[in-house]
Amino acid sequence: MSTSFALALSAAHDAAAGQHYPQAALYMVATPIGNLADITLRALHVLQLVDAIACEDTRHTQTLLRAYGIDKATGSLLALHQHNEVQGAQQVVQRLQQGQRVAYVSDAGTPGVSDPGARLAAAVQAEGLRCIPLPGASSVTTALSVAGTIAPAAQQGGFVFEGFLPTKGAERSAALQRLAQESRCVILLEAPHRIRELVQALAPLGCRPVTLARELTKQFEEISTHRAHELAAWLDGAPQRARGEFVVLLHPTAPQEDRTQGLDVLRQLLPELPTKAAVKLAAQLTGVPRNELYAAALQMKGEG
Structure with a gap:
């Protein structure tokens, strides 16, 4: 002592x-x-x-x-x-x-x-x-206090604590699909030997911000936020990033119906306004995050 x-x-x-x-x-x-x-x-x-x-x-x-x-x-x-x-x-x-x-x-x-x-x-x-x-x-509230998770305008706040996902493949996939539809902040816990599998499963969430917090309160504590599709690349960027116990936070996002409305509004604005202006106005009108709408705008212009 x-x-x-x-x-x-x-x-x-x-x-x-x-x-x-x-x-x-x-x-x-x-x-x-x-x-x-x-x-x-x-x-x-x-x-x-x-x-x-x-x-x-x-x-x-x-x-x-x-x-x-x-x-x-x-x-x-x-x-x-x-x-x-x-x-x-x-x-x-x-x-x-x-x-x-x-x-x-x-x-x-x-x-x-x-x-x-x-x-x-x-x-x-x-x-x-x-x-x-x-x-x-508590690792849950410790990670939540620094992740900066902010709900889109006009959306109810709060968070969903899921903890460790099922380890069996089918059950794990079903849980991830269900959580992908959750618009509130989702908090997961994960062990180091399964973190790569988890970030790969989260990749389809695209631009949704995700915070990885590992080794909280310890000497090699690391807290980093990236878009879901960028997580695997960040994890592979340094060997130590896959070590330690993880708290994973899926940031809040607009509900599915709001995202659909946001894309519809954006589609109508793009022919009339510059891209950034159309994205900003669509975000203000529908509450869908700007980064999500901007990525969609680039895709729409590419298809056009």
């Missing part, structure tokens, strides 16, 4: 110890997604306080705790991952019924979002027991 974290533990006690931490409660604790400093003071205090910690990987969590100078007996760490959620949840429920405080942490980030934890929370609440969230790091 570094001196910095020794000071953090002391600060955690000063800031959080005076708050109320009920017994017979499950504490869902967010942990860093890469940078160890991205831990909250309340999380440090609760991890010291609880009687047991349920976690995806006990070895990983023990290493994390030791980095912060938190000493927990091996027997107080309970394995609870996607392969034993039902049995693990019952073990946690039994401890809570005995009046214990139990924390749950995933390997990184906020439990229950994409990592295991949702079934555990549901099981605890089904027994009438309390589940207390401790907010913190």
Whole structure:
């Protein structure tokens, strides 16, 4: 443990110890997604306080705790991952019924979002027991905060969190086709060994902007936005770009019916106005992104 974290533990006690931490409660604790400093003071205090910690990987969590100078007996760490959620949840429920405080942490980030934890929370609440969230790091909101995803004019904002796509070919293709029709921002997660396959599958989206965020909060963090059909070329531009865990954001786009209307308006304006002026006016009238209309205008002129 570094001196910095020794000071953090002391600060955690000063800031959080005076708050109320009920017994017979499950504490869902967010942990860093890469940078160890991205831990909250309340999380440090609760991890010291609880009687047991349920976690995806006990070895990983023990290493994390030791980095912060938190000493927990091996027997107080309970394995609870996607392969034993039902049995693990019952073990946690039994401890809570005995009046214990139990924390749950995933390997990184906020439990229950994409990592295991949702079934555990549901099981605890089904027994009438309390589940207390401790907010913190999340790769989803971290990437979203810097991607600059802006919905076209007059379109509802928000985003759709899809997480990891199915790994089987047919199911994966069906999911991608469905998401291609989604006009809101779509957030995907992807592993390094499948990122090339994903960007190739996104290429038919053409000019739709896509942000790739990899190794978030780590030393080699990289966040880059490109048109969908340019992603494969960017990924091939340097070997390291395919390494690390990815958050992939499909930027908002106009709904299909608006795009059709935008193309119709553009087709009527092009014979009367210069290309840039026609594109600008069509975008203002229909809300379809200018870059999409400009690419369509060049294609129309070529065909003409």
